[in-house]
Amino acid sequence: MLALKTQDVTRSSGARRTGFTEGLPGGSLEDLFLASVRKSVAPREIVVCEGDSSESVFEVVEGVVKLYKLTPDGRRQVTGFVYPGQLFGLSLQGACIYTAEAVTRVTVVLYPRTKLDHLAARVPGLAQRLLSLATRELITAQEQMLLLGRKTAVEKIASFLVAQAADAVARGGDGGSLYLPMTRADIGDYLGLTTETVSRVFKPLKEHGIVSLRQQKYVVIHDHATLIDLANGNLHGFEY
Amino acid sequence: MLALKTQDVTRSSGARRTGFTEGLPGGSLEDLFLASVRKSVAPREIVVCEGDSSESVFEVVEGVVKLYKLTPDGRRQVTGFVYPGQLFGLSLQGACIYTAEAVTRVTVVLYPRTKLDHLAARVPGLAQRLLSLATRELITAQEQMLLLGRKTAVEKIASFLVAQAADAVARGGDGGSLYLPMTRADIGDYLGLTTETVSRVFKPLKEHGIVSLRQQKYVVIHDHATLIDLANGNLHGFEY
DNA sequence: CGATCCTTTGAGAGGTCTCAATTCGCGTGG
DNA sequence: CCACGCGAATTGAGACCTCTCAAAGGATCG
Numbered sequence: 001m002l003a004l005k006t007q008d009v010t011r012s013s014g015a016r017r018t019g020f021t022e023g024l025p026g027g028s029l030e031d032l033f034l035a036s037v038r039k040s041v042a043p044r045e046i047v048v049c050e051g052d053s054s055e056s057v058f059e060v061v062e063g064v065v066k067l068y069k070l071t072p073d074g075r076r077q078v079t080g081f082v083y084p085g086q087l088f089g090l091s092l093q094g095a096c097i098y099t100a101e102a103v104t105r106v107t108v109v110l111y112p113r114t115k116l117d118h119l120a121a122r123v124p125g126l127a128q129r130l131l132s133l134a135t136r137e138l139i140t141a142q143e144q145m146l147l148l149g150r151k152t153a154v155e156k157i158a159s160f161l162v163a164q165a166a167d168a169v170a171r172g173g174d175g176g177s178l179y180l181p182m183t184r185a186d187i188g189d190y191l192g193l194t195t196e197t198v199s200r201v202f203k204p205l206k207e208h209g210i211v212s213l214r215q216q217k218y219v220v221i222h223d224h225a226t227l228i229d230l231a232n233g234n235l236h237g238f239e240y
Numbered sequence: 241m242l243a244l245k246t247q248d249v250t251r252s253s254g255a256r257r258t259g260f261t262e263g264l265p266g267g268s269l270e271d272l273f274l275a276s277v278r279k280s281v282a283p284r285e286i287v288v289c290e291g292d293s294s295e296s297v298f299e300v301v302e303g304v305v306k307l308y309k310l311t312p313d314g315r316r317q318v319t320g321f322v323y324p325g326q327l328f329g330l331s332l333q334g335a336c337i338y339t340a341e342a343v344t345r346v347t348v349v350l351y352p353r354t355k356l357d358h359l360a361a362r363v364p365g366l367a368q369r370l371l372s373l374a375t376r377e378l379i380t381a382q383e384q385m386l387l388l389g390r391k392t393a394v395e396k397i398a399s400f401l402v403a404q405a406a407d408a409v410a411r412g413g414d415g416g417s418l419y420l421p422m423t424r425a426d427i428g429d430y431l432g433l434t435t436e437t438v439s440r441v442f443k444p445l446k447e448h449g450i451v452s453l454r455q456q457k458y459v460v461i462h463d464h465a466t467l468i469d470l471a472n473g474n475l476h477g478f479e480y
Numbered sequence: 481c482g483a484t485c486c487t488t489t490g491a492g493a494g495g496t497c498t499c500a501a502t503t504c505g506c507g508t509g510g
Numbered sequence: 511c512c513a514c515g516c517g518a519a520t521t522g523a524g525a526c527c528t529c530t531c532a533a534a535g536g537a538t539c540g
Contacts, residue, residue, distance in 0.1 A: 069386045072472045077386040091378040098382060120368055127367030128360055134374040138331040141381035142338060146309045146317040148388035149432030153528070184487065192389030194529060199488050216487080216537065232312045393496070424519060434497060439520050456505060456519080 019059050019085055019109075020129060028123045037110045047100040047108060048089065054096045056110040058089045063106030064181050067098045068189065078190035080140070081182065083171060087133055089113075104181045148192045154238070156191040157201045158230035161211065165221055178219040208238070259299050259325055259349075260369055268363045277350045287340040287348060288329065294336045296350040298329045303346030304421050307338045308429065318430035320380070321422065323411060327373055329353075344421045388432045394478070396431040397441045398470035401451065405461055418459040448478070 021029055038061070041047055048054045050069060058065075065082040079098060082088050088100060120127040147159055161178070169175040180187070185195045193201075205211050210223045210230075221227060230238060261269055278301070281287055287305060288294045298305075305322040319338060322328050328340060360367040387399055401418070409415040420427070428438045445451045450463045450470075461467060470478060 069382060071386065071390060072474075075390040075473075077389045079382045079385050091375045091382070093375070093379075097379055117368075120371070121364055124361055127371055128357075131360070131367055131371045131374060134371060134378060135331045135333070138374060138378055138381065139337055141378065141385065142309060142319045142331070144385055145319050145381065145388060146311065148385060149317045149429075150311060150315040183485095189389075195487075196489085196530085197528060200528090203488085233315075234312075423517095435519075436498085436521085437496060440496090443520080 019061070020087055020133060021126075024123060024125055024129065029119065029126075032111060032115055032119055035112050035115050039108050039110060041102040041106045041108065043102050043104055043106075045102050047102060047106070048096050050096055050099045052096045053094060054089060054092055055113050056089060057087055057113055057116055058100070059087050059109045059111065060084050061107040061109055063102060063104040065100050065106055065108070066103050066182060066186055066190075067100050069098045076189045077192070078186055079144075080137075081190070083167065085171075087130075090130065090134060091137075103186070151233075153191075153193055153197050153201050154230055154235065155233055156193060157187075157198065157205070158227050160187065160191055161219065161221065162224075162227050162231050165224070175224070176221055177214065178221060180217050180219055204238070259301070260327055260373060261366075264363060264365055264369065269359065269366075272351060272355055272359055275352050275355050279348050279350060281342040281346045281348065283342050283344055283346075285342050287342060287346070288336050290336055290339045292336045293334060294329060294332055295353050296329060297327055297353055297356055298340070299327050299349045299351065300324050301347040301349055303342060303344040305340050305346055305348070306343050306422060306426055306430075307340050309338050316429045317432070318426055319384075320377075321430070323407065325411075327370075330370065330374060331377075343426070391473075393431075393433055393437050393441050394470055394475065395473055396433060397427075397438065397445070398467050400427065400431055401459065401461065402464075402467050402471050405464070415464070416461055417454065418461060420457050420459055444478070 021032070037056075041063075047058065047065060048056075060082050062084055065088065066078050067080045067082065067088060068076050068078045070076050080088075081103070082100075089096070091097065116130075120130060143163075147156055151159065164178055164180065165173075165175050168178055182190075183195075184198045187193075188195045188198045191198070202211075202213075206213065208223075208226075210221075210226050212220045212222065214220055226238075229236065261272070277296075281303075287298065288296075290309060300322050302324055305328065306318050307320045307322065307328060308316050308318040310316050320328075321343070322340075329336070331337065356370075360370060383403075387396055391399065404418055404420065405413075405415050408418055422430075423435075424438045425435045427433075428435045431438070433441075442451075442453075446453065448463075448466075450461075450466050452460045452462065454460055466478075469476065
């Protein structure tokens with residue numbers, strides 16, 4: 001891997017054929033690839049800021065990005081983590097409605113929104129592909145609303161771990177061990193909890209042998225079934 | 241208005257040109273209109289149930305529908321209220337991921353998903369139109385996550401009233417008075433609160449003259465500015 | 481190897497929930 | 511048109527879960 005400097009920007013080669021455009025007729029998308037820009041972003045760096053006018057849709061190629069919204073007094077809600085192959089910035093009409101911040105070192109590709117819109121009107125399947133992505137996000141968002149509005153701290157953490165494990169499997173991981181590059185504060189802000197509560201819930205999970213931490217950010221899942229039970233509110237004898 | 245019976249179903253006339261298809265090339269959508277079905281649903285009746293396999297996308301023509309998800313032990317999260325002109329069921333791939341229940345007497349139009357998908361691939365603009373709707377929903381969902389995860393009860397209620405007022409204006413209302421056909425329990429389940437807390441927050445809002453209730457379900461907004469402040473966490477001297 | 485940020489742990493406060501009873505409002509039927 | 515009945519809304523008291531504030535203990539990076 002090349003050692004890219006912070007905010008390193010390069011023209012994207014016209015040869016990309018992975019990610020959200022995969023399988024679509026190649027020739028018609030040349031314009032898009034030629035107009036796309038590849039960018040490397042350092043951890044903790046802001047990619048786009050809530051309220052900014054952004055003219056791009058972003059595809060994460062490498063690393064993890066977190067999206068969050070803020071209340072006027074600084075409380076934070078992480079609305080999602082974006083992994084390689086996923087897009088963000090699709091849902092901005094004019095001004096960006098959330099902040100995107102790199103969790104790890106990240107490589108993103110920027111597609112000009114005007115060009116994407118233009119192509120979506122002409123290339124069969126492109127708008128449908130985007131719709132499918134938006135729809136999937138919507139399903140995730142609704143699940144998250146149930147979590148935020150109606151689940152307890154234990155259920156939230158368990159749900160989070162189960163979902164992250166499933167995501168990891170979908171990306172080719174083994175499901176048994178989990179790399180969570182985000183901080184406890186990020187996890188808390190994603191689940192509507194404080195950092196302290198995240199820690200306090202992790203402790204008994206470790207003590208019961210349900211999970212363990214290889215390192216700070218590597219979680220090993222020993223008892224996936226119990227985790228699912230906890231996520232669904234079956235606390236059968238789980239003391240916290 | 242015709243007196244329709246519960247679950248009354250009729251072939252949709254091919255002449256509809258309002259709602260989400262407005263402005264799209266007419267001829268190519270004849271198929272869709274001919275295949276669409278109009279249905280009338282009584283209050284409290286289920287339109288589609290979480291887990292059901294539904295082959296349709298629904299457009300609300302009249303009335304209000306609430307969408308909700310349930311935890312295994314019956315806790316409920318209302319993910320949205322759907323008003324005339326809006327769609328739901330777009331985000332189902334195979335099985336429905338939420339329950340849709342009529343709040344008032346409702347008229348919906350069912351579009352077969354296969355037909356819609358088929359047309360989306362050919363009619364320029366249709367997929368984009370759907371994408372735009374999904375995108376708007378996504379923005380709302382993200383705002384709701386901030387509310388559910390990070391706002392207090394007062395902020396939640398204030399935010400809800402402000403948002404409902406804005407919606408009402410967008411639908412042609414005056415913004416000063418508000419018809420809320422849903423119950424307190426529905427509002428609570430939408431905001432991640434209990435019925436009791438909704439009531440307890442409404443009381444001081446009324447006492448401070450910020451809102452009043454003409455009837456149980458008609459809210460009059462007297463001080464919109466303060467409501468916005470409360471929604472944003474500026475509780476400047478607001479005792480609760 | 482030091483500095484800094486992140487995480488963990490503790491004690492206490494507070495906001496929201498639970499459970500229960502009462503009141504209210506609306507639709508129904510006389 | 512009015513009385514009735516039932517679900518919905520309100521109100522109250524107490525419990526509980528999560529937060530806040532504070533400090534100590536780790537981990538990671540230069």
